[in-house]
Amino acid sequence: MDFSDVCGQYLGRWAQILAVGSSLLTLLGGGIVYWILMSNFMYNVVTFIYRCPDAVDSGSNKSHANHSLGVYFLSSSSDHTHDATFDRVWDEYHTVPFFLVLVLGPLINFKSPTFFTKFNALGTISVCYLVSFVAYNTSQWGINLPFDNLYSNLADHVYIPDFRGTFVALTGIAALAYFVQNCVISICRNQRHPENNVRDLIIAYILVAVTYIYMGTMFYAAFPLNKDCIADNLLNNIADTNVFAFVARIGLFFQMMCVFPLLLYIFRVQLLHSLFGSVWPSLKHVLVLNAILVAICILFAVFLPHIGTIIGFVGAFCGFSYAILLPCLVYLKTKYLDGTITKPSIIFHSFLVLLGFGNFVGQFVLLGHKEDTIYK
Incomplete structure (x- = not known):
């Protein structure tokens, strides 16, 4: 029985709809973010290859660059020699998201995701490379965590306060980064040894958590410029002429190319099963649904290519509704029916719900924050 069915049984139809929605x-938000990232990787890889003869010697393509460190601020200007025709045809936001359809279009209509599930195991290679990539850059930059505010008036001094009210940017992103509850059944349904599902999920969660914490902490601690300049895609802070970043983009592109069809497959299974009682009512239904999903991804990649904002809002809302609100309500309802509900339990779970709701509201507060570099 799926969790949405449990919500419907204990809380009613509204809870089931909220769970499915x-x-x-969550899946749609992940798909949008993947499309934006793949567009970015594809754009930078092709651009690097096209400008390969002078790429290594030209330095960064951003205006506010620190060439000796190989890092830079985000800027719309470019130091590369312009090719008007190439720049017009190969634009990260206006053309590349459409070219990506040619690559991913044939892959998202498969009836079974078995191939992508197995092939995605190679993604660990990309993760290991990225971990090594961050470790190498950390060794080159050193640790840059100036908590001393004595010289904050100097232009080249970067001061890091102990606390900032914009921390909800992190909690919103983390809510989606660790969100896999809605996919567990779909992922583990065809396991050869289902008795190991709990063990495997625990190991997977630990590995993911360690990887996230390591990547975020090490890159943040070592980044030598103002921390507000760190992009939501950390590779955007590495000079586009960096060969190691070029290899990382290639690896991540192929990894995401395998994960993206899985996201759309799970979305398709949950939606079509809810509407038609079948995960494959017909090829026509699948093609129309996939076309709509791809169109939505392209619209965001063109008009709102800010993955931090997307992840923050989607993660905060779905983390509040699916991971906190509904489980707490189901738990309290079962205790109420059993006659074992207690006031401390009600208070504790109510606090969790308020915490999740506050995290969601905090994302709106960030929109009006004067430091618009929180979500690059």
């Missing part, structure tokens, strides 16, 4: 929104 939150789950679908």
